[in-house]
Amino acid sequence: MPSDPHPLIKARWSPRALDPSGTVSEAAMRRMLEAARWAPSYGNTQPARYLVGLRGTPTFERILGQLNRGNQAWAVNAGALLIACAATVNPKGEVPYAEYGVGLATENLVLQAVAEGLVAHQMAGFDKAGITAEFSLPETIRPLVAVAIGVLGPPELLPPEKRERETKPRVRLPASELAFTEWGTPF
Numbered sequence: 001m002p003s004d005p006h007p008l009i010k011a012r013w014s015p016r017a018l019d020p021s022g023t024v025s026e027a028a029m030r031r032m033l034e035a036a037r038w039a040p041s042y043g044n045t046q047p048a049r050y051l052v053g054l055r056g057t058p059t060f061e062r063i064l065g066q067l068n069r070g071n072q073a074w075a076v077n078a079g080a081l082l083i084a085c086a087a088t089v090n091p092k093g094e095v096p097y098a099e100y101g102v103g104l105a106t107e108n109l110v111l112q113a114v115a116e117g118l119v120a121h122q123m124a125g126f127d128k129a130g131i132t133a134e135f136s137l138p139e140t141i142r143p144l145v146a147v148a149i150g151v152l153g154p155p156e157l158l159p160p161e162k163r164e165r166e167t168k169p170r171v172r173l174p175a176s177e178l179a180f181t182e183w184g185t186p187f
Helices: 005-009 026-037 058-064 069-075 100-116 128-134 160-167
Strands: 047-056 080-087 119-123 141-150 180-182
Touching: 005 100, 026 047, 026 100, 047 058, 047 100, 058 080, 069 119, 069 141, 080 100, 100 119, 100 141, 128 141
Parallel strands: none
Antiparallel strands: 047 080, 080 141, 119 141
8 A cells, every 4th residue: 555645745845936937827726716615624614715916916916015025035926925814703603723724725725736737835924914904804804824826936046045945855754753543652
């Protein structure tokens, strides 16, 4: 029995070197959002909401302006910038596990990006209060993570100090540190 994950999952990574001439089509973005829509959520509450800006649109520029300087330096080359938000309340009341639901939906979105031949990088380095104000988000919508989606570019697009991080091998914890039959006894 093979132990490798599906190639789509294994191909996913979070590069920063994005081709400034690469684009994300509206059709591809709609497929990514559809993938997010089909994610599981607690009680089918579907808490994920996205602010979506394709490069060249005012929404892209508004999101870019709320990223921290380090992220702005490379994310400007993305074909699309998104802010993943959690709808924390619905008609039945407070939405349990809203962040978890947004995480599941965003992973679906990112995996669809890989299927589209694109790359995606999720980031926490942005001004959440700034996004809330810039987009007049209601109290019940909480911005959680920014996502840059684009076409992979060469590491030379990055400043020298960022290139090494971009090109070093990916490292993951061994499975023996993830799953247990008893705490401390690997599965």
